[in-house]
Amino acid sequence: MHRAQNLSMASLILFLFLSFTLFFTALAQQRYSNISLGSSLTPTTNSSWLSPSGLYAFGFYQQGSGYGIGVFIAGIPQKTVVWTANRDDPLVHGNATLLFAGDSGLVLEAQGQTNQVISTSESPYSASLFDSGNFVVYNSDRHIIWQSFDYPTDTLLSTQRLKANSQLFSANSQTDHSRGIFRLAMQADGNLVQYAVSTATVTTQDAYWATGTDGQGNNVTLNLDDDGHLYLLNFTGFNIIMNLTDGRYPTQKTIYIVRIDFDGIFRLYSYNLTQNGNWSVLWSSTNNKCAPKGLCGFNSYCVLNDQEPQCLCLPQFTHVVQNNWTAGCERNFFPESCKDDNGDIRIQELTNTVWEDNPYSVLFLSIKEDCERACLEDCDCVAAFFKDRQCKKQRLPLRYGKRDMGDSNSALIKVGKSISTTTDRVEPGKKKSDQLGRGILIASVSIVALGLVMLAISGILLYKSRAQPYKRINANENIVLFVS
Structure with missing residues (x-):
């Protein structure tokens, strides 16, 4: 009996020990700094408020x-911004x-x-x-x-x-x-989707990555746990719809963040606080840096150069x-005709x-x-895509262009046979109007010159006609002029 009591007492002590351990662990995880009213910061002195661990x-x-x-x-050499006001x-x-x-x-006082x-x-x-x-x-x-966790900018932190x-x-x-120019949207239909920010009315063509979980109900959330587990949770808060990562990464002295980077790719990072090294990428929405739509603007397309993206303009277009x-690209040539009448375009x-x-038009052609x-015979056609007959x-603008060696599509771009740069390019019809203007100017000058010659001749004739009577009067001095 005493042995049973001792076992019960030992179990109770163990239970209390574990309970207190969990309590203080949770308390330590919820430590916070206290900031009172009237507190202030300046950029050069006392520039920030630290969390308890620093x-x-x-x-x-x-x-x-x-x-x-x-x-x-702030507690690592590479100070990493995770939320911006x-x-x-x-x-x-x-x-x-x-x-x-x-x-x-919280208010900012600057420059009055x-x-x-x-x-x-x-x-x-x-x-x-x-x-x-x-x-x-x-x-x-x-x-x-109010809390910053309710208003994320580009990053989610653990929990x-x-x-x-x-x-x-x-x-x-x-x-x-x-x-920047990219966004990650947790949609009301349960789908997690990446778009270009400039997209006004989103369609399936505007998305460049998605979980495909639409139709899973309202109030689906994207969650990040402190072991790097990244997942979608349904509206009940208990059922996981999709695991983006399985988690189970180290939790001691390691922090995790997930961020949509400036290049448009959604990545999960880890940082080991004991090594003071670099952030490590554990997962990303894509490994193709040309995948994000909108990276290259209108009339340009993305190519990979040593796995780094580069945006090229359409032929005879400039940035x-x-x-x-x-910002995209624009034409640097203007053909005399929109058709291949004079051999100006190809x-x-x-x-x-x-x-x-x-x-705007689809034709079924063999070759x-x-x-x-x-396309050459159609004034509205600036490009044609040919694939599978x-x-x-x-029409312009063309957007979301990229090179894909696994796709047989050919883009047939209408260009001019001679290129004029943006500094000396002449718009259609301007050449003829300039020639007409020069002709009018020459004719006007000729008419004015002819008028001046005629005026001079008229002046000479008028002078001679008045000079003859004057000479006759001087020749006969005895003539007396009088008025009756």
Whole structure:
């Protein structure tokens, strides 16, 4: 009996020990810093509020010659921004002040102006930065009235989720955290999809990656656990719809983030806090850097050069803005005729290239040469796609172009036989109008010159006719003139 009591006591002690261990572990994971009303930050002194472990920071971070405001991983050599406030606002200078005010929330005072950084539905009382990277604002009852986890920018942290009808927007570049040109949308239909930001009305052609989980119901969420498990959860919050990764990665001294990068690819990263190395990619939505639609603008197409993307213009097109691929390309030639009447235009072929397929006319032709001829004889046709005996006529602009060596599509581009650059190009009809203008000018000058000659001759004749009577009067001096 004593032995049974001893076993029961030992079991109770073990249970209490495990309970307290789990409690304090959970408590440690939920540690937070306390930020009181009236606290302030400046970019050059006291620039951020740290989480208890010092891993995360909220405040000013340097970007180029100015400063942005957000949450960043401060406890590693490569400070990594994971959330940005008002990301499209201009950067601030070193004399700015970030103030946690009781009546208006978190405000930025710079150059005599006050701008809202975090706006809350009710008066804030305190704020905290958790070791999870979540920045939280409380009211006087210690209820959460705002948190950064509800407003992700381009990154999700461990334990954070992307809710239905929410989106992540890529950064503009690796060092510019303003909004870029790609987005990841957790749609209401349960599908997780990547699009170009410029897409106004999205269609299946505008997506370049998707989980294909549409029809799974409302309130599907994207979740990231602290072991790198990335998955879609249905509206009940219990049933996993899809595993993007299986997880089970190390949890000790390792952090995980998932981000839509500035190049349009969605990636899961890990970082070992004990090695102070680089971020490691564990998973990505694609390995093809030409896959993101919108990377190359209108009338250009993406090719891989040593696995790095490069945007090329259509033949006889030039970049609208140099070194800005997304601006696209424009024509640098203007043929005298839209048809091949004078031999001014021809077809140039781009093999193994694919584009958005939006034809205004589809012809079924046996050979590619017939498709070329059909485009040359059609003023509306600027390009034609030929594949599987289908000739698809296209108008400008062409978009979402990329080279795909596994696709037999041929893009037949209508070009001029001679190229005039953008600095000296002549638009159709302008040459004839210039010649007509020069003719009118020459005729006008000739008429004016002829008029001047006629005027001179008339003046001479008039002078002679008046001079003759004057000579006759002088010859007869005895003549007296009088008036009766």
